[in-house]
Amino acid sequence: MSWLDPDDDLDDEFEDFDESSIRTRPNPKANRPRTKRRPAHEDAEIGRVLGVDRGRYSVMLDEGGSDERVITTTRARELRRTPIVTGDQARVVGDTSGVVGTLARIVGLDPRASLLRRSADDTDQVERVIVANADQMLIVVAAADPEPRPRLVDRYLVAALDAGIRPLLVVTKTDLADPAPFLAHFAGLDLRVFTSERDEMPVDEIGEALIGHSTVFVGHSGVGKSTLVNALVPSAGRATGHVNQVTGRGRHTSSSTVSLRYETPAGTGWVIDTPGVRSFGLGHVDPSHILAAFTELAEIAENCPRGCTHLADAPDCALIEAADRGELGAAELARLDSLQRLLQTFSDKAEGRDAK
Template identity: 75%
Template structure:
């Protein structure tokens, strides 16, 4: 069939392009908007764990209807990291029944962030845990040998995040921890607890957990998972052994998980994290380390601009205060502790 007239064109047929209309595409023609639903019916839940894009969250924490549910991430949060310890706004089916899936539509403001980078030159942060107020560092007196520099890095991360550090030394029946602990004598706010294989001070540690969210960190093989299982018997965290050839522990925890601690004096949260052999500090602001030494920070205000506060820093008020004996033996130990943490960075920091 031809649409042409006898002259070979369509002039006499009375058609023009307005007679042929394309089928409308309602999605393409719909005006774009950045408005999002208010989700006034959202409930607040604690993120307990993350597994392949699904989030285990706790609804009605400490309430009469406390229960766990499974949730996914809303599309508008695709660039928002959601981590263990987050307080999330959740909508949808929050019954927790089999086969149900709620949706996380928002994250409340965080009070703290524990972060690490791949190495000291990488400024891209990896958020590990949110809203924890304590860090419990587990280290073995032997098997594997303690690594003071790794503990220094944990302390720096804790101080940067505003967390209270707690140091637990395990396997003290195998070696005397005193030489190792001498590295940390100047840090007055550090709580230190020692433990043997057959005498773990569970009650003492448990009392420190009550009313707090405590993130557990430690080198693989130091007994961290064993301690977690002693504090939270239903946790069933896998435990491993130390390789006799390399002297290194085997990773037994693959992801961070929040566990409820219930003790004689109350409740708390244990956030167990995978064991690591390195802890990059590329994201840390060195000034936060000095702020943790409040008594030294006042003296450091007399330092020249750009002072590194290291032993070879010219005209450093801290170095001079140690040299003339104004700080005393204890103060000198704290300056040494501060300087050791500062030199942990790959390059001397400035303030």
């Protein structure tokens, strides 16, 4: 067969190839990429992406049904630029039996209800998409070992509020230090706080808050995220690590993000364990989303000048004026303080200060 034979009709033969197999042909009319055949995939099944490991995605099909199974999949070529993450609802085709050794294909993703991501920053040049469709974020902080960092918590709060995810806070290792001074930072927020001790984690109380939700666990390495996940989901078997006594740092024991089902007779929920991070870039965040999360303050701020930062030095800020006139109660003042701190976090980022 010759490439120069103009009568040769190669279309059928190459029907299943994508652009990488297109070659230059002598007939100028034929010398353009063919429209790629995109099957409709009407037979696709939809399932929850549980985790990703070296290009293979585990997907749960028929969740909660009689044919529930976890299958291994790869992504179709047309999705090669689309991040697929834990929590995505993926459309899969091919061998979806789940039999060992079979590999199905993800051909599309359903629209996401939420997307948690962090921007590139000075410690990590890549923007990361962390989890899709989570509606809660459990921020895990240790009272000591490693030392709690309110500014990292602020960053998580900003990311959660921006993504429309409800934040919760748990303080672990209260056997090592009193968490009260740290918790005082967050007094002005609508933030449910759980505290735990090594042998006395309020597992049932936390578990109750997980039912009916998809909750992503975040926090610095070594704070006890996987320990907590194992207490909640005994079958999880997540590896846990030690905190280096010299540096006070965790060892980044968990290297991947996985979804695990929390199951009790009272109901089920999804827990997503993530690897610890050192920093959390916020370049993608829209500050107006932060203000919107403070409903009563957002109403007052409608009278602010355009582009008002609401920070302490902002001219004619309606919030600051209301505070100066004594129109805000103690709770509102505390919330204004928290709001300003979160907005300051964002403005520090804009000016390239304090990536931690």
